[in-house]
Every structure is written in C-alpha cells, then in structure tokens.
Amino acid sequence: MRTIKFRQKKRKRMPVLNTTSTADISFILLIFFLVTTSLDTDKGLPRQLPPMPKEEKSETMQVDKEKVIELDISASNIVTVNGKQADVASLSSLLEKHIAAFPTDHVVSIHADRESSYDTYFLIQNTLVNTYQGFRDSYCRKHFGKPFAKCSQDNQSAAMKAFPQRISEQVDAAEENGKGGEE
Secondary structure (H helix, E strand, O other): OOOOOOOOOOOOOOOOOOOOOHHHHHHHHHHHHHHHOOOOOOOOOOOOOOOOOOOOOOOOOOOOHHHEEEEEEOOOOOEEEOOEEOOHHHHHHHHHHHHHHOOOOOEEEEEEOOOOOHHHHHHHHHHHHHHHHHHHHHHHHHHHOOOHHHOOHHHHHHHHHHOOOOEEEOOOHHHHOOOOOOO
16 A cells, blocks of 8 residues: 655745844934924013113103003903903904004003913913004005015014004012912
8 A cells, every 4th residue: 555645835934024123223213303303382472571670679650541551361361451341352452442542652551360361361462462563564554565574674663663562561469579479
C-alpha cells in the first residue's frame, strides 16, 4: 500500500515592522508641533492706561454735569443710563445723542458693581468703542472722502481730536482703600 503524503502548506510569514523607535519619533513630533504652533491669545480692550503717578496726588477735574453721561452696571447686570434703566440697543443711541451734543467736552462715566458679570461690562465697552468708531468713520468720510481705517495717520488723529474718547471708570470704595474683594 502506498502512503500518500500531503504537503503541508507553508504559511507565508508577514514581514514585521520594527516599531521600537515609533514612540520616540511620535514624542519628537509632538514636541516639534508644540514648539512651533502659535496659540490664539485673548485680546483685551485697546486701552492705554495713564502712567503711574510719582506722587500720591490725585487731580480732580471740573466737568459740567450735563456733559456727563453715567453708565451704571448693577450686581444683577442691569444697565442704567443717568439713573434710568436701558438695554444695549438703546444705549448705543443714547451715547450717540450725547456725544453728538458735546463732541469734545463729553464724559462717559462707567461704574460697574463688583458682582456684575464680565460679559455685561465688555458688552458696554464694545458698544462704546463701536459708537466712537462710527463717529470717527463718518467724520473721515465727510472730510477726507474715505473711511477711518483707510485714512492716513494725520487724518485719523484729526478724527480722534474731533471725537476724543473721554471715559471715566469709577472704583468702589472698598477697592480704592486697597481692600479689593476682601471683607
């Protein structure tokens, strides 16, 4: 009797990748991307604070009461303009009327309660900036025939002189005495 031998199939071996340095390479790539990537930073308000006084001397400025518009933000985020409650839509028109009435002599006085939200405060600040920008833009269009952003530096400074930002921010008495938020 004859025995038949079956040939066993030889399994083909898959080539194996050497992955010992994969972790090192991924770590190096991670560090490379962390170092070269720029992260978005939050932008603040474009305000330039006055220099610190060398002496502890505060100056008071005499301002006519009718030229001052008082904005107050309460702890519950209610905005009042000269003692009357206002929403942001009406705030813009009130500011426009006041600044148009007193273009160079006006003062915008802002008082925000310590418990008010930043969102409300920045909404007020953005409304102020947009209102001033609108006045300066219309001034440049009227006198120079182009928008504020496309005017020369001299023309922009003329528009800023015609409509200066005169903003006064009041501080709570507790903050003024150096106590800050502590009680």
